[in-house]
Amino acid sequence: MTTVTGDVRQRTAETPTRRRGWARLGRAAVTSVAATVLSQVVLLAVLATGGVPVLASTLAWAAGAVLNFVVTRRWVWGRTGRPRVRRELLPYLGVIGLGGLASVGLTTLAGSLLTPLNLPHVWWVVLVDGAYVASYALVFVVKFTLLDRLVFGRGAGLSPATTSSS
Template sequence: MLPVRRPRLLIRLFRAATSSVLATAISQVTLIGLLWWGAIPALASAVAFVAGAIPNFFLSRRWAWGRRGTPPVKSELMPYFGVIALTGLASVGLTTLAGWLTEPLNLSGLVRIIVLDTVFLSGYAIVFIMKFALLDRLVFRHETRTREARSKT
């Protein structure tokens, strides 16, 4: 059986960006909904980040990096959670900071949501390249097959 080859860097980048856009859309719906219902920015952005991070792992793992089967905990899941935690802290931190900075301005509900959402999206854009590099070079760097693929041979 021939070894599974990883897609080239630009293809992986495009695919990771596409899956990240989907995850961002999920996060956006979650963030805006929670802010609309009156959640504090720190809680809303944290829940929104997690809501997008979970499907993003499975989609990007399969599509961008060509991994199948059960993800190994030690070599993929734990490093992924580490990378995601760092990028999540950046997004949540920026949104929380924006919440604190806009609090004295007494912005109306919709304007405040737009400001916080813009900051949340900016945080995603800023950390995407860093996240991609860490995932590509740290989490999914090995060309080893997953457990499911190994068990079939």
């Protein structure tokens, strides 16, 4: 009988699940970046044309939320078919709504704190935009965890109408 020793990694039942979890997190990060880019375009367009931070960040959040839902649902969690309103859409809106409120609040706060400084408009826009991006970076991990556990993940009440057969 021959015994093999050395750099042989022991495989466990957790390894594929852990890899899928990291892959899912990576795909979620990519979709979040895409949604953030779209949000940035909207935010900067509204701010550059004289819009107030609360309007700019609200419109930016809405644009990113729609893109993020469509892409994340399919690519990150593999859901196909028509989304179920009570099990997917409403919980999704609740989770991202909290992130959106944080973003709109922080962006609005930054705008109001910067206004008395009488900065050139371009610098005011850059700093308000920085607050917007920073707020999204802060809530990404919490948002991903809630979406994974409550909305799209295994514990979210999967049904054949909302899952892919592949």
